[in-house]
Amino acid sequence: MSLVLALVLACSGPREGSELALPQRLALEGVELRLPGPGLVLRAAHAQTPGDEPGRGEASQVVAELGQGPGLSIVSEHASWDLREHNVVFEGDVAAVRGAFTLQCQRLEASFDSPEQLSRAVASGDVSVSHRGRIATGQRAVLDVPSGRLELEGEPSVTEGARRLQGERIVLFLDDERLECDRCSLAIGESEALPGADPGAGSP
Numbered sequence: 001m002s003l004v005l006a007l008v009l010a011c012s013g014p015r016e017g018s019e020l021a022l023p024q025r026l027a028l029e030g031v032e033l034r035l036p037g038p039g040l041v042l043r044a045a046h047a048q049t050p051g052d053e054p055g056r057g058e059a060s061q062v063v064a065e066l067g068q069g070p071g072l073s074i075v076s077e078h079a080s081w082d083l084r085e086h087n088v089v090f091e092g093d094v095a096a097v098r099g100a101f102t103l104q105c106q107r108l109e110a111s112f113d114s115p116e117q118l119s120r121a122v123a124s125g126d127v128s129v130s131h132r133g134r135i136a137t138g139q140r141a142v143l144d145v146p147s148g149r150l151e152l153e154g155e156p157s158v159t160e161g162a163r164r165l166q167g168e169r170i171v172l173f174l175d176d177e178r179l180e181c182d183r184c185s186l187a188i189g190e191s192e193a194l195p196g197a198d199p200g201a202g203s204p
Contacts, residue, residue: 040088041065042079055083062090066118072145073097074108086112094123101174103141104128118145127152129172134160136172148174162189 042064049057058080066072077092090096090108097103106125113119121143129136129150139154149171156170158179167181 044079055081057081064088064090072118074110076108088112096121096123098174101129101131103143104130105141120144127154131174131177134158136170138170143174148176150174163187 042059042062044059044063045061047057047059058078060078062074062076062079064074064076064079066074074090074094074096076090076094079088079090081088088110090110091106094105094108095102096108103123105123105127107123109122110118111120111122123141123143124139127138127141129141129152136150136152136156136158138152138156141150141152143150150173152170152172155166156168157164157166158170158172158181159165164187165179165181166185166187168183169181171180173179
């Protein structure tokens with residue numbers, strides 16, 4: 001039995017009428033794990049799944065791939081999953097890449113609303129999103145995956161060249177480069193504009 005197949009069986013749990021006896025804890029090194037349901041492939045240095053808790057497990061030194069839409073790649077120090085709750089949590093120097101966007105944070109919780117559809121991802125802890133020279137930061141970000149809408153909270157800001165936009169809440173649209181900001185202030189170089197000021201005032 002391959003390592004991949006063994007892990008899939010451990011995550012799924014024994015089927016009715018099956019004579020397969022799973023160990024209390026399956027621990028493997030240097031594995032590729034295909035999570036049943038989310039359609040997520042994890043490559044990890046170490047992984048383990050408790051035989052008495054089907055659908056749960058954890059892994060370390062993780063590279064994850066989700067092939068839906070534009071595709072999503074996630075690297076983290078640790079990952080844990082609970083397929084009954086339809087979520088996977090990545091922790092420790094997390095980096096997620098979706099197209100031209102790179103999101104970095106300390107914790108990323110991914111939620112699935114169908115076997116192959118990642119619906120929502122919540123990032124927390126020193127969140128940074130970079131895209132073609134633009135860098136957005138905050139303490140928390142919520143990504144609606146189907147729409148590509150990313151909402152930043154916790155002193156969010158967007159920096160592009162000498163311009164820095166700050167607000168109470170900033171929303172980025174990953175697929176069409178739109179941006180929305182509530183209670184904004186704009187700084188250009190060393191000169192900071194007042195909230196609500198026209199960003200173009202005084203420009204040549």
